[in-house]
Amino acid sequence: MAQEVQGVVSRAKGEPVELTTIVVPDPGPGEAIIDIQACGVCHTDLHYKVGAINDDFPFLLGHEAAGVVESVGEGVTDVTPGDFVILNWRAPCGDCRACRRGRPWHCFGSLNAEQPMTLKDGTPLTPALGIGAFAEKTLVAAGQAVPVNDGAPPDAAGLLGCGVMAGIGAAIHTGNVVPGDSVAVFGCGGVGDAAILGAQLAGATTIIGVDLDDRKLEWAKDFGATHTVNASSSDPVEVIKELTNGFGVDVAIEAVGHPDVMKQAFFSRDLAGTLVQVGVPDPAMTVELPMIEFFGRGGELKPSWYGDCLPTRDFPMLIDLYLQGRLDLDRFVSERIKLDEIEDAFGKMEKGDVLRSVVVFE
Ligand SMILES: NC(=O)c1ccc[n+]([C@@H]2O[C@H](COP(=O)([O-])OP(=O)(O)OC[C@H]3O[C@@H](n4cnc5c(N)ncnc54)[C@H](O)[C@@H]3O)[C@@H](O)[C@H]2O)c1
Ligand SMILES: [Zn+2]
Numbered sequence: 001m002a003q004e005v006q007g008v009v010s011r012a013k014g015e016p017v018e019l020t021t022i023v024v025p026d027p028g029p030g031e032a033i034i035d036i037q038a039c040g041v042c043h044t045d046l047h048y049k050v051g052a053i054n055d056d057f058p059f060l061l062g063h064e065a066a067g068v069v070e071s072v073g074e075g076v077t078d079v080t081p082g083d084f085v086i087l088n089w090r091a092p093c094g095d096c097r098a099c100r101r102g103r104p105w106h107c108f109g110s111l112n113a114e115q116p117m118t119l120k121d122g123t124p125l126t127p128a129l130g131i132g133a134f135a136e137k138t139l140v141a142a143g144q145a146v147p148v149n150d151g152a153p154p155d156a157a158g159l160l161g162c163g164v165m166a167g168i169g170a171a172i173h174t175g176n177v178v179p180g181d182s183v184a185v186f187g188c189g190g191v192g193d194a195a196i197l198g199a200q201l202a203g204a205t206t207i208i209g210v211d212l213d214d215r216k217l218e219w220a221k222d223f224g225a226t227h228t229v230n231a232s233s234s235d236p237v238e239v240i241k242e243l244t245n246g247f248g249v250d251v252a253i254e255a256v257g258h259p260d261v262m263k264q265a266f267f268s269r270d271l272a273g274t275l276v277q278v279g280v281p282d283p284a285m286t287v288e289l290p291m292i293e294f295f296g297r298g299g300e301l302k303p304s305w306y307g308d309c310l311p312t313r314d315f316p317m318l319i320d321l322y323l324q325g326r327l328d329l330d331r332f333v334s335e336r337i338k339l340d341e342i343e344d345a346f347g348k349m350e351k352g353d354v355l356r357s358v359v360v361f362e
C-alpha cells in the first residue's frame, strides 16, 4: 500500500517551498523506504529552489539525511528493516566504465529509486539529488542507504550525506593532505569548515581559513584553523604567503564556487601544490589564467565531486571517528528546526547566520 506522508516541495522557480502531502509507493526491486529522522538544509536545496540546477519542478527537497530502514523491496540484501542509515547520492552502479575499472567513486550511473514519489494528484516529484528527504519517509535505491553505528545522533550523522562529506573528502581524498602539510580553505561555510576538519584529521600543521565574514572565521578556528584571513580587508594570497615563509600552501581548497576565489586559491599554492575545487560554479562562470602560470607552477588542479567519497567506505569510518571523539560533527548543527521552517532556514543560510539548520523529525 502506497503511503501518504508530509514533504517539502518546491513547485516553481523562486516560489517559497510548501509543506504538502506526498505519496510514497511500496519499495520495488532494489528499493528501500527510509523513515527520516533528520535532514540538514544544504545550499544545493536552495540552488534547486531558485532553478539553478534544472527545470524539473516540482522538486522534493532535502538530501543530507539519516534515518531508519522501514521496508525493502525484492532482492535487497545490504540493508534490512531497522538499520540506522545515512543516505547518499553516490550508490555505484557496478556496471559503468568507472565502476568496472575499479573507480566507483567516479560512477556516473549512480543508482536511484526507479519508481517516482508523487503529489496526491499523481504528479511525479523530482527528489533533490535523487533523495528527497525533507519528508517523513522517502523512497531510495537500497544502495543509497549506508548502515552506520546507531550510537550516533541522526542530526549530526545525516550531515555526512552531503556537505560535510564533500568538505572532509576534499581534504583527505582529493587533496591528499598528509601530516605536516599547509592548507588554505577559501569559504568557511559548512563545506569549508568540513575541509578544515578533514585537514586537521589528516595532520596538516598550518590550516588557514579565508572568508569575508568575521563570524565565519571565528567558527573556522573552532574547527581547527590555525590562522584566518578576512579577504574583504586583506589580500589572502599575500597573507597566505607570509604565513608560510613566502612559499604558499601545499593544498588550497576553494569552497565558494567563484572564479576570483579560484584564482586566489591557484596563486596561494607553493610550487607543485594542489588546488581542489569543491565549490560549485554557476554555469556561466569562466576563468582566465596565464598558461605559463599553470605550467610553471606545476602541481595539480582537481575538482572534487562529493569529496571523491565512497559512502560505503567513508560513512561508517567517519561515524566511528565521531563516536571516538575524534571528529566533531555536532558543531555543524547550528539549530534544530521543524519541517515547516525550511523557508526561514534558507533566509538564515543566505545571511550567513548558520552553518547548518537541521530538520529533526519527532
Ligand atoms: N563539490 C561537491 O560535491 C559539493 C557538495 C556540497 C556543496 N558544494 C558546494 O560548496 C559550496 C559551499 O557550500 P556551503 O554549504 O559551505 O555554503 P555556505 O554558503 O555555507 O558557505 C560559503 C562561504 O563562502 C564565503 N564566501 C563567499 N564569498 C567569498 C569570497 N569571495 N571569499 C571568501 N569567502 C567567501 C561565505 O561568507 C560563506 O561563509 C557551494 O558552492 C556548494 O554548492 C559542493
Ligand atoms: Zn557505475
Ligand SMILES: [Zn+2]
Binding pocket: 042, 043, 044, 045, 063, 064, 162, 163
Ligand atoms: Zn548538499
